[in-house]
Amino acid sequence: MITSGAAVGHQITSGVARLLNSPADIGKLRAGDIVIADTTSPDWDPVLKKVAGIVTNKGGRTSHAAIIARELGAVAIVGTENATARIEDGEVITLSCAEGKTGNVYRGKLNWTEIATDVASVRLPQKPLAQLIVGDPEQAFELSFFPNHGVGLMRLEFIIARKVQVHPMALVHFDQVTDEGDRIRIQNLTNRYATKADFFVDQLAQGVATIAAAFYPKEVIVRMSDFKTNEYAGLLGGKYFEPDEENPMIGFRGASV
The missing domain is CATH 3.20.20.60 (Phosphoenolpyruvate-binding domains)
Incomplete structure (x- = not known):
């Protein structure tokens, strides 16, 4: 394991790590890459639309990176404190948010099993509202x-x-x-x-x-x-x-x- 932080969601993904200092670095990014950054803000939104995952040094489950990840269906691990120091630009990594509240970053592409759920069959409770x-x-x-x-x-x-x-x-x-x-x-x-x-x-x-x-x-x-x-x-x-x-x-x- 390279580093860990707060998990956003319950998914797993892998891809090429891209260390970005600002949205101006968008040219380094390819669809399916994983953004590694100190933190993100709304001016990062065009960048984050292309990614499979997000890892930040700062932030929590209500941070900008976490909110965007939920909207886009991307995997996010936030608040690692040291991701930009420990993850090398261009290396393949795996993000796992399927191990509880803590999300873990691993070196290389790991194997995992995916289970698909038909959301049409999900019945929502009337209270509290699921908005x-x-x-x-x-x-x-x-x-x-x-x-x-x-x-x-x-x-x-x-x-x-x-x-x-x-x-x-x-x-x-x-x-x-x-x-x-x-x-x-x-x-x-x-x-x-x-x-x-x-x-x-x-x-x-x-x-x-x-x-x-x-x-x-x-x-x-x-x-x-x-x-x-x-x-x-x-x-x-x-x-x-x-x-x-x-x-x-x-x-x-x-x-x-």
Whole structure:
């Protein structure tokens, strides 16, 4: 065993380990690889759509990496503290979350037996409600076929990161975005709209409506965005409008009414 951490789910997978320092390293990744990172945030979402597994040094079962892994059906082991130091880039590893609450990382491709369950036969109790956490409109219709009582948490910030991709203030004050690459990407995203603000409203509405339509007529509860400054800064143009905080969890957006 190489390392261990908190297991997310009960699956096992194997693949090539890719040590990534940031989403900018996406070019190193191939479909089916396993991401090894210190931690992840919403700006990692396009990267994580391609992976079979995620291993992080930091985080717990409610961390960003854990939530994304559940949505994508990927295997995740979080909070290992030392994964990036002990796992070598390019080596084949096996992630096992089938051994209890602790997930283990092994060197090489191990053998295991898979048991398929027909979820259509699963009967849900009426209480408590079995509601899903959903933040990716592209996954909504697939997830709606699993037994569920609707969506208990639609994460609005994930829709902003995936559908909108641009910091809202960069759309309102586009003149303050000076990076030429960011300006070109924002222009390409918004060129069909009369104003850049219209782009934000339309894309956000489409994302919410897609998830609501997928689960209709079941309840879908939308949570307003709780993006922290470091996460908002990761959006296109975000660095111009967010302060640099030592602890964004209790900082500028740490409390709101």
